[in-house]
Amino acid sequence: MxxxxxxxxxxxxxxxxxxxxxxxxxxxxxxxxxxxxxxxxxxxxxxxxxxxxxxxxxxxxxxxxxxxxxxxxxxxxxxxxxxxxxxxxxxxxxxxxxxxxxxxxxxxxxxxxxxxxxxxxxxxxxxxxxxxxxxxxxxxxxxxxxxxxxxxxxxxxxxxxxxxxxxxxxxxxxxxxxxxxxxxxxxxxxxxxxxxxxxxxxxxxxxxxxxxxxxxxxxxxxxxxDEIDLQMVRWHKLCINAAFNPSAVLSGGRGNADMVRDAELRAHLKGVMEEIWEAVPRVLGRGFGEGMASPERILKSTERNVGSKPSMLLDWEAGRPMEVEVILGNPVRIARGKGVELPRMQSLYALLRSMQEVRERGREGKL
Ligand SMILES: NC(=O)c1ccc[n+]([C@@H]2O[C@H](COP(=O)([O-])OP(=O)(O)OC[C@H]3O[C@@H](n4cnc5c(N)ncnc54)[C@H](OP(=O)(O)O)[C@@H]3O)[C@@H](O)[C@H]2O)c1
Known part of the structure; x- marks a missing residue:
């Protein structure tokens, strides 16, 4: 520098x-x-x-x-x-x-x-x-x-x-x-x-x-x-965004509360959040603090969030590009750089990116 x-x-x-x-x-x-x-x-x-x-x-x-x-x-x-x-x-x-x-x-x-x-x-x-x-x-x-x-x-x-x-x-x-x-x-x-x-x-x-x-x-x-604590906030918010946003699109357009009431989707959302939870100490050198809402607490509070759709779903429905790289691609790559694989996130990333690509190829008449 x-x-x-x-x-x-x-x-x-x-x-x-x-x-x-x-x-x-x-x-x-x-x-x-x-x-x-x-x-x-x-x-x-x-x-x-x-x-x-x-x-x-x-x-x-x-x-x-x-x-x-x-x-x-x-x-x-x-x-x-x-x-x-x-x-x-x-x-x-x-x-x-x-x-x-x-x-x-x-x-x-x-x-x-x-x-x-x-x-x-x-x-x-x-x-x-x-x-x-x-x-x-x-x-x-x-x-x-x-x-x-x-x-x-x-x-x-x-x-x-x-x-x-x-x-x-x-x-x-x-x-x-x-x-x-x-x-x-x-x-x-x-x-x-x-x-x-x-x-x-x-x-x-x-x-x-x-x-x-x-x-x-x-x-x-x-x-x-401080710098690391701020990144901690970013990764904690990612627990919500990386679990709910792509899943809302890939599940066919379901809102947050609707997803947590479906047993299989709830297990999947919890799995994504836990994957991030477990990776964070190796990515940032510190784990999430006691005061940060756990995956279970996030799921519970989402039950009341009826009618709410994540922004990625709104973007997808409006035909706009989705924040797929910063919410999925970057975390997968950053964690991999620290020797940590995020397989659930990687699957979401691969599928969502592909959906976006296929739609764009369709628009360009290249399908
Ligand atoms: N909205 C929320 O409640 C919320 C909450 C937490 C975090 N966030 C995050 O905050 C960020 C902003 O979100 P948002 O909801 O405010 O998005 P938004 O309502 O879509 O606003 C983004 C704005 O940026 C403009 N823009 C994009 N490229 C531009 C350029 N080259 N020159 C000038 N203007 C440009 C867009 O203009 P056009 O209309 O021309 O596209 C649009 O007005 C995102 O990362 C989002 O995930 C949002």
Whole structure:
């Protein structure tokens, strides 16, 4: 890794002459909800959105939020941009670039996409996405920038262009990211030097964002973790996502509660979760803590979640690409790199990826 220059921190909002410039890439459910809790012009924190298909609506009217936690309100961001180049031209230096697209590394290289927004060694990159291994392409492309990895349990959806509904939950967990894989094996990050400095700056950015989201944005359950604990949260959420999401598609389109009431599917879901549970100590060097919901508890609480469909099933039904690589492919590969096979996950991965491929070949008339 190249030496990290002694770079000033991203803006803190304390200098009246220097606003903090924050931009969200991906103005969907998660992006609009968390951006709306992070725009505080009176504190000199100015949050903008980069939108795509919903750009005309957002530019004209802002975002209508219908929230369980904060009531209904309209969010008028600092600016809405139709593209990354437009945002890069408008603001010479972005302090924070927050990526809230779906994580689809097999479809698009979003680290390359955001490059025009990133000032080398300064801009802090924040990734609020599901799955594991999402940080790696950003760390490879931006070796000198602080990265904050973030996991949210929010339940939110964009019900129509510019209308975002938050159904429940607000929790977001944040942690600096250097390179967890080398951290676990005692590599770059734990070896001191540049890794240590990057880790420190990532942790500072995580703490700063947590303060703004919590104190100014009213998100009471924002939490800051160390790098490995944050990965622990990612892998724990993966227990739910990797078990329920692909199974909902492969079982023919069944919702979560419906699946856990079927004895064979319930055993299968438990098997996937237990496989991850047993692998985690070897992948991350620590096991899940006492406070983390066990597979049995997850299954039990899902019984009440009637009518809920996992996002992967909604994507499949709408003909959109699924987050198959970050939810299945990456964990299988990361675990294999640590000498751990995840056979149930590997089967789900192979089958789901194939379903997607066959559908696409059909669309292209290549069947
Ligand atoms: N929704 C939830 O409740 C929830 C909860 C926990 C975690 N997550 C995770 O959070 C992440 C975001 O999910 P989401 O539900 O917010 O997805 P979403 O509603 O589909 O939003 C993604 C947004 O990114 C935009 N986008 C994609 N590529 C873009 C590009 N190149 N330039 C500009 N905009 C681009 C999309 O625009 P288009 O409309 O043009 O495609 C869309 O508006 C995912 O990893 C998801 O798994 C979601």
């Amino acid at each position: 190249a030496p990290t220059p002694a770079a000033p921190k991203p803006g803190s909002g304390s200098d009246p002459e220097r606003p903090v410039h924050i931009v969200f890439v991906g103005a969907g459910a998660v992006g609009c909800f968390y951006a709306s809790r992070l725009h505080h012009p009176t504190h000199n924190i100015r949050t903008s959105l980069i939108a795509r298909s919903n750009y005309p609506t957002l530019a004209a009217h802002g975002v209508m939020l219908q929230t369980h936690s904060f009531g209904d309100y309209t969010f008028h961001p600092e600016a809405v941009y139709p593209s990354v180049p437009a945002a890069a031209t408008a603001v010479p230096e972005w302090d924070y670039v927050i990526v809230t697209t779906k994580a689809l590394p097999d479809r698009s290289d979003d680290a390359a996409l955001i490059a025009p927004l990133v000032t080398d060694g300064r801009t802090c990159l924040v990734l609020i996405q599901n799955g594991v291994g999402v940080e790696a392409p950003y760390r490879a492309r931006f070796p000198r920038n602080p990265i904050v990895s973030a996991v949210t349990v929010v339940s939110a959806e964009q019900v129509s262009h510019g209308v975002v509904r938050q159904n429940r939950w607000t929790r977001v967990s944040l942690g600096g990211y250097v390179d967890s894989a080398s951290l676990v094996s005692g590599g770059a990050a734990s070896a001191g030097g540049d890794g240590e400095e990057l880790g420190r700056r990532g942790a500072e950015c995580a703490a700063q964002l947590a303060d703004w989201w919590g104190r100014l944005g009213g998100i009471r359950d924002v939490e800051v973790k």
